[in-house]
Amino acid sequence: MGARIAAKDLTQGQELPSWSYKVVREDLVRYANASGDGNPIHQNEEFAKSVGLPDVIAHGMHTMGRMGEYVTDWAGDPGVVERFKTRFSAMVVVPAEGGNTVTVAGTVAEKLEGDRVRLDLVATTQDGAAVAKGEAIVALA
Amino acid sequence: MPLNKGFEGREFAAAPPYEVTAESIREFADAIGDPNPLYRDEAAAKEAGYEAIIAPPTYLTKLNFIYSAEMMLDPDLGLNYALVVHGEQEYEYRRPVKAGDVLIATPKIAAITAKGRNELLVTEAVIRTADGEQVAVARSTIVSRGTAPQEG
Numbered sequence: 001m002g003a004r005i006a007a008k009d010l011t012q013g014q015e016l017p018s019w020s021y022k023v024v025r026e027d028l029v030r031y032a033n034a035s036g037d038g039n040p041i042h043q044n045e046e047f048a049k050s051v052g053l054p055d056v057i058a059h060g061m062h063t064m065g066r067m068g069e070y071v072t073d074w075a076g077d078p079g080v081v082e083r084f085k086t087r088f089s090a091m092v093v094v095p096a097e098g099g100n101t102v103t104v105a106g107t108v109a110e111k112l113e114g115d116r117v118r119l120d121l122v123a124t125t126q127d128g129a130a131v132a133k134g135e136a137i138v139a140l141a
Numbered sequence: 142m143p144l145n146k147g148f149e150g151r152e153f154a155a156a157p158p159y160e161v162t163a164e165s166i167r168e169f170a171d172a173i174g175d176p177n178p179l180y181r182d183e184a185a186a187k188e189a190g191y192e193a194i195i196a197p198p199t200y201l202t203k204l205n206f207i208y209s210a211e212m213m214l215d216p217d218l219g220l221n222y223a224l225v226v227h228g229e230q231e232y233e234y235r236r237p238v239k240a241g242d243v244l245i246a247t248p249k250i251a252a253i254t255a256k257g258r259n260e261l262l263v264t265e266a267v268i269r270t271a272d273g274e275q276v277a278v279a280r281s282t283i284v285s286r287g288t289a290p291q292e293g
Contacts (some may be wrong), residue, residue, distance in 0.1 A: 001189055
């Protein structure tokens with residue numbers, strides 16, 4: 001138990017290495033089944049378009065889940081996350097061909113007492129749209 | 142039609158207990174594509190100092206659909222699910238969720254506010270074990286598109 005990153009080695013404003021993942025339709029079907037969110041806008045192209053969406057879109061919580069992986073991999077232990085918040089600002093559109101690629105980047109926004117830091121996070125799709133902005137408070141070594 | 146402001150602050154009965162299984166954690170971790178061994182391998186979790194396999198931070202979203210149904214589907218609230226998008230999600234953790242936990246969420250509607258043409262419905266659920274230990278607080282902001290009361 002415990003983070004592999006030491007708070008003393010970080011400075012406010014420091015950028016963390018960014019990380020990208022690919023999301024395709026099959027991922028959304030798997031996520032729907034595991035999460036219990038069966039809304040057809042995340043699986044059925046015809047339905048998604050019928051309610052005015054450009055195509056199938058990813059679940060916001062799928063994006064937040066991947067942002068969580070970014071934070072826990074960086075910190076080295078999922079148990080050190082004290083607070084995690086994400087605002088969904090745009091859609092991750094997932095076409096049948098090729099899916100989408102999302103890049104997650106983080107910055108040390110603030111150093112807090114007790115070797116804790118607040119990270120600012122942003123997820124951006126391959127066309128440059130910021131789809132989610134988040135923050136996480138993690139307890140470091 | 143605007144949401145019923147009378148629901149602001151309303152607390153709802155605790156949701157049925159939810160048992161966290163190692164299998165459901167692995168399934169969820171697979172679904173977000175996170176290969177972390179602490180979500181799958183009990184030996185690795187114990188080596189890291191945990192009693193059992195732990196869950197990814199957003200695993201608690203699985204409970205959301207259980208505890209929010211009663212609130213969201215109350216016809217007097219006036220929420221039209223076709224107009225709803227997820228605006229924001231926040232979790233505060235006391236400790237990681239782990240396999241074997243029996244979790245009980247107690248939800249309430251924290252706020253209903255207008256923002257432009259939309260309304261924001263903020264729900265908050267305190268998540269405790271069956272023994273009463275608080276594990277997390279979950280806050281969701283749901284956007285109800287175009288339902289804000291219009292003046293004039």
